[in-house]
Amino acid sequence: xxxDLHMHSTCxxxxxxxxxLAREAKAAGLTHVALTDHDTVExxxxxxxxAHRQGIAFLSxxxxxxxxxxxxxxxxxYGFDETSAPLLERLASVQRWRDERNxxxxxxxxHLGVALTLPEVEAVSGxxxxxxxxxAKVLMDKGYVKTRxxxxxxxxxxxxxxxxxxxxxxxxxxxxxxxxxGGVAVLAHPLQLQAxxxxxxDAILGGLADAGLQGLECHYRNHTPEDTRRFxxxxxxxxxxxxxxxxxxxxxxxxxxxxxxxxxxxxxxxCWEGLVGRGLGN
Ligand code: AMP
Ligand code: ZN
Ligand code: FE
Ligand code: FE
Numbered sequence: 001x002x003x004d005l006h007m008h009s010t011c012x013x014x015x016x017x018x019x020x021l022a023r024e025a026k027a028a029g030l031t032h033v034a035l036t037d038h039d040t041v042e043x044x045x046x047x048x049x050x051a052h053r054q055g056i057a058f059l060s061x062x063x064x065x066x067x068x069x070x071x072x073x074x075x076x077x078y079g080f081d082e083t084s085a086p087l088l089e090r091l092a093s094v095q096r097w098r099d100e101r102n103x104x105x106x107x108x109x110x111h112l113g114v115a116l117t118l119p120e121v122e123a124v125s126g127x128x129x130x131x132x133x134x135x136a137k138v139l140m141d142k143g144y145v146k147t148r149x150x151x152x153x154x155x156x157x158x159x160x161x162x163x164x165x166x167x168x169x170x171x172x173x174x175x176x177x178x179x180x181x182g183g184v185a186v187l188a189h190p191l192q193l194q195a196x197x198x199x200x201x202d203a204i205l206g207g208l209a210d211a212g213l214q215g216l217e218c219h220y221r222n223h224t225p226e227d228t229r230r231f232x233x234x235x236x237x238x239x240x241x242x243x244x245x246x247x248x249x250x251x252x253x254x255x256x257x258x259x260x261x262x263x264x265x266x267x268x269x270x271c272w273e274g275l276v277g278r279g280l281g282n
Contacts, residue, residue: 003032003267004259006245010126011043013133015250018043022050028258032272034061039094040129041082067168071194075174078275080183087181101166102130108162114144132156133252172211179212184278186215186243209238219244221261241274
């Protein structure tokens with residue numbers, strides 16, 4: 001039994017289509033998976049169909065980028081009804097915010113002397129939503145930068161010369177939206193919050209738990225055993241379910257593999273059982 005509850009397809013910024021991803025999962029020996037694209041559930045039905053064809057257990061998923069300073073707060077949802085109208089409507093607003101932002105990034109880059117058009121960026125996105133990783137790919141393909149990281153460091157990172165902020169859902173609404181669609185809400189990769197100390201993290205988790213958060217992603221691609229122990233203790237303290245996954249993005253993030261992340265990931269079966277114990281799964 002090998003589990004991975006965090007992966008991205010071409011519907012957001014991964015490089016495999018949902019169908020290809022389910023086949024990759026099979027090839028990697030996975031038995032239980034969830035697709036967690038950023039701010040979209042477009043790939044869920046397709047991934048589920050192929051996962052089931054491959055004999056893999058599947059949970060619907062998504063990863064919402066919530067409003068938060070100074071780091072990054074991503075809220076994962078699992079096992080919701082991906083046809084839920086309120087969920088789809090709100091995700092459509094999030095998509096509009098993104099669509100408004102992308103031409104402004106193009107404009108900024110053009111002003112900086114980078115010759116690049118929106119259709120060129122859309123072309124590398126694989127047909128799903130268009131985000132900064134796709135801009136990074138085009139910057140690299142055109143020779144403006146040598147690596148994706150350089151594209152972020154020089155242009156696209158928060159505060160960078162081509163950075164454009166976008167409206168986001170609040171953490172509270174993100175949690176409520178997932179739960180209203182029948183899902184379980186989980187805080188992703190807590191290290192990315194960049195909480196300065198344990199007390200800060202405690203306060204953030206306490207606030208989210210009050211808002212209805214039900215789980216914490218304790219097992220993650222780059223966690224040290226010490227990180228994992230720390231987050232497991234926090235999950236226990238707040239009565240949260242434990243989840244985990246690789247955050248696989250295909251060739252957009254070389255070095256991250258399904259199931260094992262950067263090599264040391266090993267998501268326990270109990271994570272799946274915890275989610276399914278809440279009445280989810282198929
Ligand atoms: P977007 O949703 O368009 O704002 O893009 C967010 C994605 O860009 C994240 O999921 C990361 O993959 C990537 N990203 C954001 N900031 C950085 C950074 N400083 N360095 C490298 N990648 C980044
Ligand atoms: Zn991503
Ligand atoms: Fe994330
Ligand atoms: Fe992710």
